[in-house]
């Protein structure tokens with residue numbers, strides 16, 4: 001999997017966010033060593049420890065205000081999401097770098113092409129110093145953060161968003177200590193599959209594209225060669241592109257939710273599901289290859305509709321998802337789209353408030369492993385908006 005890189009990014013002021021609680025305190029333990037290694041190459045460095053949920057946004061804003069041009073997140077997917085939200089909203093020319101020290105660290109698996117576990121602290125520092133970057137797409141979503149449904153919230157995601165059982169699992173995992181890593185996910189998966197009642201989901205896709213998997217596999221090899229050739233040309237174009245970026249940022253971010261007017265709308269679909277995942281990246285749940293064909297800068301969300309399959313069937317399917325071998329399983333649908341709008345079944349609106357709130361547990365949303373809210377919701381892709389420092393091999 002080669003990456004199309006677009007520039008050599010020079011960091012002049014490094015801003016660092018460290019979550020001392022991530023992965024059972026691993027980031028806190030390693031920070032003195034990491035800090036020493038970073039200081040050699042980045043003499044101008046500011047850093048903050050995050051203190052609670054959401055603090056990644058507050059502290060990232062501070063770092064941006066201090067003029068940092070690269071934000072390095074030493075944590076897992078939760079703080080990466082919080083920092084990315086602030087970077088994208090700021091519309092500043094700032095790059096995101098990551099040293100994956102979370103429990104799952106799924107975003108980083110694509111950034112480091114699956115080799116993150118082989119890298120030492122100095123290797124990560126070298127990647128930031130080398131400064132190869134790729135312009136990532138970002139997903140934008142609008143949802144109800146609470147079951148009272150009295151207001152809606154907007155948030156970006158940089159890896160995977162999903163609704164249904166996966167989000168309920170995230171809610172449970174986040175309540176646990178996560179000290180057991182993948183086992184925490186596995187236990188919550190089991191616990192949730194037993195209780196989940198696989199409700200119907202209703203959605204409308206915008207600019208939906210079906211995928212021909214055989215054709216895509218053939219294209220894969222050819223594309224890699226083409227991509228390498230394109231890289232040289234891309235670098236040439238970079239200077240001009242950078243001039244245009246400011247305009248592109250404000251155009252896309254300010255974009256209201258006009259899915260209907262801008263894109264081709266598919267017929268509404270309803271299916272009983274275990275979950276529905278939308279990917280910029282490929283992995284979730286601590287290494288499950290849920291959107292295995294996703295490309296981070298193609299301007300599309302890879303969408304996986306995971307069928308309802310009962311307890312044993314779901315366990316089998318989840319095992320397949322772990323290796324990205326689920327796409328040809330009967331009832332599984334995988335396609336791409338620029339936007340998706342989810343509703344709720346009419347029956348839910350007729351329930352008493354107490355019963356509706358109980359039923360909403362089945363319609364949770366998670367972004368990068370954090371259970372953030374509930375359906376109804378809209379999801380949309382914003383193309384090539386987040387500069388990410390990536391490894392080159």
Ligand SMILES: Nc1ncnc2c1ncn2[C@@H]1O[C@H](COP(=O)(O)OP(=O)(O)OP(=O)(O)O)[C@@H](O)[C@H]1O
Pocket residue numbers: 019020021022023024050051052053054055056075076077078079080082101102103104105106178368369370
């Ligand atoms: N000091 C802290 N104490 C408790 N929670 C924190 C603290 N700092 C940040 N958080 C929150 O902890 C949550 C989890 O953090 P993060 O995702 O970075 O680590 P993780 O859960 O170990 O990794 P992953 O999401 O990759 O599995 C995030 O919602 C984050 O906002």
